[in-house]
Amino acid sequence: MQENCAIELKNIRKTFGFVVANDEINLKINRGEILCLLGENGSGKTTLMNMLSGIYQPDSGEIFKDGEQVAIRSPRDAYGLGIGMIHQHYHLVDVFTAAQNIILGLENEKMDLGAVNDKVKDICDRYGFHVDPKMKVYDMSVSQKQTIEIVKVLYRGAEILILDEPTAVLTPQETDKLFAVLRNMKKDNKAIVLITHKLAEVLDVSDKVAILRKGKYIGTVNTKEATAQSLTDMMVGRAVTLNIDRPVYDNPKDRLEIKGLTVVDNEGINKLTDVSFTARTGEILGVAGIAGSGQKELLEAITGLYPVKSGSIAFLNDDGSRNELVGKTPMQIRQAGVGMGFVPEDRLGMGLVGSMGMTNNMMLRSWRNGRSIFFNKKAPQSLADRVWKDLEVVTPSTEFPVRRMSGGNIQKVLVGREIASSPPVLLTAYAVRGLDINTSYTIYNLLTEQKMNGAAVMYVGEELDVLLQLCDRILVLCGGKVSGIVDARTVTKEQIGLLMTSVEGNTKEAKDE
Amino acid sequence: MNSIIALIAAAGTYATVLMFGTMGEIITEKSGNLNLGVEGIMYMGGIIGLVAANRYEAMVGEAASNGFIAILFAIFGAFIAGALAGLIFSFITVTLRANQNVTGLAMTTFGTGVAKFIGEVMRNKLGGYVSVSNHLKEAFSLKFMPKFLKNIPILGPILFNQVHFFYIGIILAVLIYLFFSKTKAGLYLRAVGESPVTADAAGINITRYKYLATMIGGGISAIGGMVYTMTTAGCVWIEASLSGVGWLSVALVIFCTWNPLNSLWGSLLFGSLMIMYLWIIVPGIPTELYKILPYVVTLIVLIITSIRNNRDKQPPASLGNNYFREDR
Numbered sequence: 048m049q050e051n052c053a054i055e056l057k058n059i060r061k062t063f064g065f066v067v068a069n070d071e072i073n074l075k076i077n078r079g080e081i082l083c084l085l086g087e088n089g090s091g092k093t094t095l096m097n098m099l100s101g102i103y104q105p106d107s108g109e110i111f112k113d114g115e116q117v118a119i120r121s122p123r124d125a126y127g128l129g130i131g132m133i134h135q136h137y138h139l140v141d142v143f144t145a146a147q148n149i150i151l152g153l154e155n156e157k158m159d160l161g162a163v164n165d166k167v168k169d170i171c172d173r174y175g176f177h178v179d180p181k182m183k184v185y186d187m188s189v190s191q192k193q194t195i196e197i198v199k200v201l202y203r204g205a206e207i208l209i210l211d212e213p214t215a216v217l218t219p220q221e222t223d224k225l226f227a228v229l230r231n232m233k234k235d236n237k238a239i240v241l242i243t244h245k246l247a248e249v250l251d252v253s254d255k256v257a258i259l260r261k262g263k264y265i266g267t268v269n270t271k272e273a274t275a276q277s278l279t280d281m282m283v284g285r286a287v288t289l290n291i292d293r294p295v296y297d298n299p300k301d302r303l304e305i306k307g308l309t310v311v312d313n314e315g316i317n318k319l320t321d322v323s324f325t326a327r328t329g330e331i332l333g334v335a336g337i338a339g340s341g342q343k344e345l346l347e348a349i350t351g352l353y354p355v356k357s358g359s360i361a362f363l364n365d366d367g368s369r370n371e372l373v374g375k376t377p378m379q380i381r382q383a384g385v386g387m388g389f390v391p392e393d394r395l396g397m398g399l400v401g402s403m404g405m406t407n408n409m410m411l412r413s414w415r416n417g418r419s420i421f422f423n424k425k426a427p428q429s430l431a432d433r434v435w436k437d438l439e440v441v442t443p444s445t446e447f448p449v450r451r452m453s454g455g456n457i458q459k460v461l462v463g464r465e466i467a468s469s470p471p472v473l474l475t476a477y478a479v480r481g482l483d484i485n486t487s488y489t490i491y492n493l494l495t496e497q498k499m500n501g502a503a504v505m506y507v508g509e510e511l512d513v514l515l516q517l518c519d520r521i522l523v524l525c526g527g528k529v530s531g532i533v534d535a536r537t538v539t540k541e542q543i544g545l546l547m548t549s550v551e552g553n554t555k556e557a558k559d560e
Numbered sequence: 561m562n563s564i565i566a567l568i569a570a571a572g573t574y575a576t577v578l579m580f581g582t583m584g585e586i587i588t589e590k591s592g593n594l595n596l597g598v599e600g601i602m603y604m605g606g607i608i609g610l611v612a613a614n615r616y617e618a619m620v621g622e623a624a625s626n627g628f629i630a631i632l633f634a635i636f637g638a639f640i641a642g643a644l645a646g647l648i649f650s651f652i653t654v655t656l657r658a659n660q661n662v663t664g665l666a667m668t669t670f671g672t673g674v675a676k677f678i679g680e681v682m683r684n685k686l687g688g689y690v691s692v693s694n695h696l697k698e699a700f701s702l703k704f705m706p707k708f709l710k711n712i713p714i715l716g717p718i719l720f721n722q723v724h725f726f727y728i729g730i731i732l733a734v735l736i737y738l739f740f741s742k743t744k745a746g747l748y749l750r751a752v753g754e755s756p757v758t759a760d761a762a763g764i765n766i767t768r769y770k771y772l773a774t775m776i777g778g779g780i781s782a783i784g785g786m787v788y789t790m791t792t793a794g795c796v797w798i799e800a801s802l803s804g805v806g807w808l809s810v811a812l813v814i815f816c817t818w819n820p821l822n823s824l825w826g827s828l829l830f831g832s833l834m835i836m837y838l839w840i841i842v843p844g845i846p847t848e849l850y851k852i853l854p855y856v857v858t859l860i861v862l863i864i865t866s867i868r869n870n871r872d873k874q875p876p877a878s879l880g881n882n883y884f885r886e887d888r
């Protein structure tokens with residue numbers, strides 16, 4: 048057992064200002080094993096691994112490699128020790144080729160790209176993936192970029208690989224391929240650490256699971272002896288129910304009526320073609336589809352952010368009158384009395400101002416209220432306080448810049464603001480992307496609550512299991528066309544999967560943004 | 561046609577000034593440092609280059625002074641002045657992490673101020689004006705190519721009837737181009753400017769690359785200022801004459817899409833546009849309008865490159881951003 052241990056961490060502590068990110072962490076990483084690091088958002092998983100890869104320095108504590116104490120002061124030190132990390136946000140230079148990226152920073156390497164190509168090919172053959180060394184990074188899909196990152200680390204002779212949420216942006220097929228590669232590496236006696244939120248993947252691929260909670264080390268368990276429920280309980284620290292409540296709303300009414308919607312992007316390509324459907328009050332309408340099938344354009348067209356080529360989007364008032372939304376700006380839509388909440392995919396880009404605190408971000412929605420030239424901070428302040436408390440946002444204060452919160456907390460701030468005014472229409476894009484289980488279920492409950500308050504909710508999601516449990520109906524998009532609208536209570540995962548890839552015999556490859 | 565050739569040929573000296581200014585700033589910007597202090601740096605190069613040549617001559621005496629050594633002194637002096645300015649810029653932006661735009665503008669004010677101050681002090685000390693003797697002036701402005709080359713139609717006057725700094729500039733541009741495209745250090749430098757996080761994670765010393773690139777870049781830009789004083793201005797310090805050259809170089813960097821080879825013909829074009837009012841006179845158009853032409857051309861290039869959206873012709877992705885490893 049002892050000789051298998053590649054890295055041991057003892058009493059590691061790291062603080063950022065007054066935020067304690069890691070507190071007295073003890074962890075063993077063994078060769079020939081896949082270790083999953085599991086924890087909620089902001090529990091300090093990435094921080095801990097960044098200390099192994101030389102990005103951060105621990106405030107106190109010791110790191111041992113093969114029994115000897117080491118200091119990792121820079122990424123270069125980490126490579127020297129055979130530690131390589133594949134970050135969640137890829138560290139690649141867009142205008143370089145794959146080969147140029149791979150040799151970046153190597154001391155003893157000549158600028159002999161032919162030799163580099165051969166070595167890259169060796170690595171690829173050994174572990175079973177494919178790389179074109181001459182391809183520029185900006186032409187690559189997310190999955191190809193990830194492959195380059197892995198090859199880069201292996202090229203440097205890494206024995207200990209750390210992958211930070213590698214599957215967050217991959218399609219199920221790409222995830223399977225990645226796991227096959229990881230299993231090959233495990234056979235090759237490499238130590239692998241996987242940071243992930245997805246319990247199904249943890250149970251599928253790992254040998255051991257180490258759990259962190261709020262910066263503290265909770266324990267390590269053998270995957271064979273664990274279940275989704277037991278892991279969640281350890282992660283959250285109390286028993287959590289993994290079932291999504293799906294109550295039925297009496298007397299639903301049509302709220303949004305979309306007919307023949309077609310939108311075209313800058314290059315003249317149809318992003319949506321002849322899309323028609325109705326969203327009802329008291330209903331969560333799921334939107335499923337391979338990434339890039341027009342989900343983003345659909346939501347943005349409804350909110351007035353994306354120009355519409357043809358078709359109609361009608362908001363049906365309670366008294367039966369119609370408001371046509373096509374051709375209106377978001378401001379005009381609001382002035383027409385149509386209330387919409389929108390949780391965009393790009394939280395910090397479109398949803399919030401990163402350098403402002405919660406209070407000021409709340410005010411972004413209501414700055415038009417009031418006549419005085421000075422703003423009134425009371426209402427946004429009380430809303431910020433409410434969101435902070437009700438949604439358990441982890442932040443030192445409501446003035447703390449949201450950019451510096453963890454992903455899940457940022458999302459809570461955004462969702463909290465959008466549902467605060469109880470809008471009759473609530474549009475959400477990947478509302479739980481990158482969030483841990485507990486936070487995800489909080490978000491699901493919030494959406495269901497809005498639905499029972501009579502809102503028409505649209506939920507663009509990735510995980511089919513969740514769509515099936517949460518939604519009332521599911522709209523499936525394929526290549527910008529509606530390939531089906533199905534009842535979420537009766538449909539199966541396989542049926543949706545089929546609809547996602549085929550519309551009138553067309554198939555579309557998975558493509559990232 | 562003839563007047564156009566004569567115009568371009570005459571623009572060669574001015575183009576050389578811009579060539580150095582631009583190449584220096586390209587190296588600086590490739591490291592992700594946007595040094596807007598080029599104007600100040602070229603001013604400093606202008607005065608220090610002149611003072612270095614002047615002091616050399618005072619040291620060995622007019623009769624013993626050698627043109628070649630005087631040129632070396634001028635180049636060396638200007639380079640050191642520019643490298644020092646680059647060092648100050650790097651210290652403030654890389655080590656102290658101050659805003660690059662503000663620092664650059666401050667460097668412009670600082671550099672022009674320092675240059676004017678030194679110029680004034682020297683003038684008082686030497687009684688009248690700072691200059692060098694006539695045979696050194698000739699050495700600086702010598703067009704050394706043989707006559708038969710100069711007499712080649714069209715190409716002769718443009719390519720072979722130029723001062724030696726022009727050819728040094730061409731060699732330097734090719735060397736810089738090869739450095740960026742063929743060497744490891746060049747690749748790493750570009751990585752630092754494109755994505756410092758990536759470079760850092762790959763174990764590249766960001767601080768060292770940024771400091772060195774900014775200092776060498778500053779030094780090369782300063783040589784441009786020296787070339788101006790020692791050729792166009794006739795080895796005499798005239799305060800206002802250098803004004804605007806640095807800004808033109810910054811514009812030219814954008815025009816060249818950060819490729820040193822483009823700076824060769826780009827600087828000839830800009831130089832021609834700048835002195836066009838002396839050669840092609842259209843009645844009724846004030847000379848000031850001619851002088852905005854380089855900037856208009858830069859704007860047009862910016863518009864065209866952004867419309868074409870060619871990923872290889874964009875500024876370094878992290879240009880103007882400071883990097884701090886533990887920033888979240």
